[in-house]
Amino acid sequence: MAIVNSVEQSESPVLLITPDIKTMESLSEEIQFFAGENYEFPVYTFPDWEVLPYDTFSPYQDITSERIRTLSKIIRLNKGLIITTVATAMSRLMPVSYLTARVINFSSGDTLELDHFKNELVEFGYKAVSQVVEHGEFAFRGSILDLYPMGRQSPIRIDLFDNIIDSIRKFDPETQKSITAINEINILPANELDFSESGIKQFRQSW
Template sequence: MLAKIKNPIVVITTDVLTAVNLVSELQYYVRNSEINKIRYFPDWETLPYDIFSPYQDIISERLKILFELTNLSSGILVVPITTLMHRLLPINHLLANAFSLDIGQKINLEDFKNKLSQQGYNFVTQVTEHGEVSIRGSLIDIYPMGESKPFRV
């Protein structure tokens, strides 16, 4: 089904529940190899004047989707209308602050710590949530936004 789609498609729904249900239904009708081409861009799930911040998992998922959109050539993105009513992070800012680590790559620990600090990572003794990092000697545990599990470097 999705193999015939040559450009990304954005589907706007009336609310979050409709979006979640639509993603589930679309995934039911595609092959397993195409499931990752159907994406849901989550709402903040907070009101404009709430005194608390969105969940780290939601922030992480939104950043992951935004970063994936920079390279998306086909697929379906399902978005509730309430999500579209909020401004998004400028793409230049996202790309300028994203980083990747390669196997065998050597890094300057002080520069890396400074970069993580500037990006708002919390330095903790044990990593349990998105946006946390623990550095013990040359051992670095980091839970990047957009990832399902933390990494050890």
């Protein structure tokens, strides 16, 4: 396809702007289907929020998750394709510094200070719930922490021994059963914007 050839020949990431989300998703599927395994560059979609920033209701968590995942990937992207919509291309985005300052990385065997970590999760937009089922949620049950990080396809379960991370596993949000063990995890912020009082005030002054 012409698009694939253009991306392969480009020395920097290519931005493809589509009229709407339906076209964006269709193009993404077509490019990956027809190119098969012949292309060696990542394809990221960056959907529209479908609501206005600081509206009275929030966008779907899956949309926010995909947007934050894409933003985290393209910060250091040297080659690849980013597909988005006209509305998204015309909107303002979070500063790179906002995103990079709100990423948490840890591995099995690391020490996790629970009180500090809980405060960080809330500060980064995560919500405490009794059972984790969607992006941006976390739940503590004794020595077990369930968390659904933004940008991931499945939630994770962290088993603690005192304050030491004993294991990290993916789990099924429907059955709540643990699946695959992983060694490390990075947690992205749950919001693209600062929803603190000072953050909302600053946004209104500059919007």
